[in-house]
Amino acid sequence: MTEYDVIVIGAGPVGENVADRVVRGGLTAAIVEAELVGGECSYWACMPTKALLRDAAALRAARRLPGAAAAITGDLDPAAVFARRDRFASGWKDDGQVAWLDQVGISLVRGHGRLAGTRTVTVTADSGDVVTLTARHAVVLATGTSASVPAVPGLADAGAWTNREAVSATRAPERLAIIGGGVVGSEMATAFSALGSSVTLIARDGVLPNVEPYASEHVLAALRDAGVDVLIGGSPTSVSRDAAGTVHIALADGGVVEADEVLVATGRTPNSADLGLDRVGLTPGTWLTVDDTLRVLDASGEPLGDGWLYAAGDINRRALLTHQGKYQARAVGDVIVARATGAAVEDAPWGRHTPTADLRAVPQVVFTEPEIASVGHTVASAERAGLKVRSVEYDLGAVAGAALHADGYAGRASILIDDEGDRIVGFTAVGPDVAELLHAATIAITAEVPLDRLWHAVPAYPTVSEVWLRLLETAGL
Numbered sequence: 001m002t003e004y005d006v007i008v009i010g011a012g013p014v015g016e017n018v019a020d021r022v023v024r025g026g027l028t029a030a031i032v033e034a035e036l037v038g039g040e041c042s043y044w045a046c047m048p049t050k051a052l053l054r055d056a057a058a059l060r061a062a063r064r065l066p067g068a069a070a071a072i073t074g075d076l077d078p079a080a081v082f083a084r085r086d087r088f089a090s091g092w093k094d095d096g097q098v099a100w101l102d103q104v105g106i107s108l109v110r111g112h113g114r115l116a117g118t119r120t121v122t123v124t125a126d127s128g129d130v131v132t133l134t135a136r137h138a139v140v141l142a143t144g145t146s147a148s149v150p151a152v153p154g155l156a157d158a159g160a161w162t163n164r165e166a167v168s169a170t171r172a173p174e175r176l177a178i179i180g181g182g183v184v185g186s187e188m189a190t191a192f193s194a195l196g197s198s199v200t201l202i203a204r205d206g207v208l209p210n211v212e213p214y215a216s217e218h219v220l221a222a223l224r225d226a227g228v229d230v231l232i233g234g235s236p237t238s239v240s241r242d243a244a245g246t247v248h249i250a251l252a253d254g255g256v257v258e259a260d261e262v263l264v265a266t267g268r269t270p271n272s273a274d275l276g277l278d279r280v281g282l283t284p285g286t287w288l289t290v291d292d293t294l295r296v297l298d299a300s301g302e303p304l305g306d307g308w309l310y311a312a313g314d315i316n317r318r319a320l321l322t323h324q325g326k327y328q329a330r331a332v333g334d335v336i337v338a339r340a341t342g343a344a345v346e347d348a349p350w351g352r353h354t355p356t357a358d359l360r361a362v363p364q365v366v367f368t369e370p371e372i373a374s375v376g377h378t379v380a381s382a383e384r385a386g387l388k389v390r391s392v393e394y395d396l397g398a399v400a401g402a403a404l405h406a407d408g409y410a411g412r413a414s415i416l417i418d419d420e421g422d423r424i425v426g427f428t429a430v431g432p433d434v435a436e437l438l439h440a441a442t443i444a445i446t447a448e449v450p451l452d453r454l455w456h457a458v459p460a461y462p463t464v465s466e467v468w469l470r471l472l473e474t475a476g477l
Ligand SMILES: Cc1cc2nc3c(=O)[nH]c(=O)nc-3n(C[C@H](O)[C@H](O)[C@H](O)COP(=O)(O)OP(=O)(O)OC[C@H]3O[C@@H](n4cnc5c(N)ncnc54)[C@H](O)[C@@H]3O)c2cc1C
Pocket: 009, 010, 011, 012, 013, 014, 015, 032, 033, 034, 035, 036, 037, 038, 039, 040, 041, 042, 044, 045, 046, 047, 049, 050, 111, 112, 113, 114, 142, 143, 144, 145, 163, 184, 271, 274, 275, 312, 313, 314, 315, 319, 320, 321, 322, 323, 324, 325
């Protein structure tokens, strides 16, 4: 079969979900995958990184409670951590996900997909065989991103790790240098220092520069307490690996970092260089620009052709997060079905077919020690957006539930209240186990709950969530 209602290129979490929604809506779908069904997220990103972090987090949690700490008789077992990580990466085999595609009725076409023209995709298999697929309704690009490696002289030839090598490592190197203090760099510094590496984090723009400064300060202090050498402002100028295998990273300030491995964690680049974009009038290698229902826009800002091409997930750069990409996937799958069947398209803000939360309320947990949970604006992003906000902060350690949760609990939380004073437009918390605080904030922001109604949402005593009451009291309620 070479004709389908919808063709999806890329079987990461986003492509899989687009195809699933389309098939649930009664259309046929083929999904094209060049590597493993499940994408970057399943094998080299979300789940395996969190598996590398989880044991050390549990150990730290137990050590904060004297009775539990007394039961700890040994140290972290890196081999057991790596073995559990292997399970969470499914041994880098996609049989389980392929079986799921089969079960839900999505056709898998293995190979490299390229646009060949309107609604036409060619797929080149590893054998070199090429098949041409045509779509009756739509083609969806969900090809994700790869690690971006900066043009630092020598870096490309030094055998540098990207997230793929770090996430699939079988042992912790004695000395690990990490270039980039963003989310990947900070999480991997947390993981590998706990697994026994001596870590140097080269953080040109600081540690986690996009979160509230107080949250990043907590993580910076904890990294340094854990023995990580954090070089704020460090900027690599050249990299080389000597005959003994040691990597030498020269920095702009004249310093040199020596390590056994170097991990590049300096952001992502779109997987669009070899996607046939030029065949449909788009520019290869670029992020794809989309409209409110994620139709790809041409150079004049209009949906390409009759609107047959969509882009969802990392590739459209709206939010480089799995949950947000899957949310886009649900909207795209459903809108394709609506347009194909003549049903109403709900494309107003917050309409079923418009992933409005991408622009207003993107939740994220950074799984460092301590964790950072955030959604919506930070003070800086609100300023950039021209919003007038009031920030209200509270010491999480002063909340009864937090004190009970762990001895010496240190953390902080804040809400941003918009200038009219009756809605929350941002939330951040930093502290042990704050991840599960996040969804309450996501609901408050997405539902635009007025503060005088939020006042009636009473947090249970004694939980860490009581910080909500304290924040509202501090705000003057
Ligand atoms: C180290 C790391 C940790 C992360 N941790 C988290 C986390 O904890 N939580 C979170 O929400 N997000 C996390 N992310 C981000 C998350 O991985 C991405 O947002 C997510 O993978 C995007 O999904 P996607 O389907 O758009 O792309 P991908 O997962 O990248 O999947 C794209 C798929 O398309 C395939 N493909 C590409 N080009 C072609 C082609 N031409 N033909 C055929 N197939 C093609 C690829 O092989 C791949 O399988 C992390 C990222 C990194 C790097």
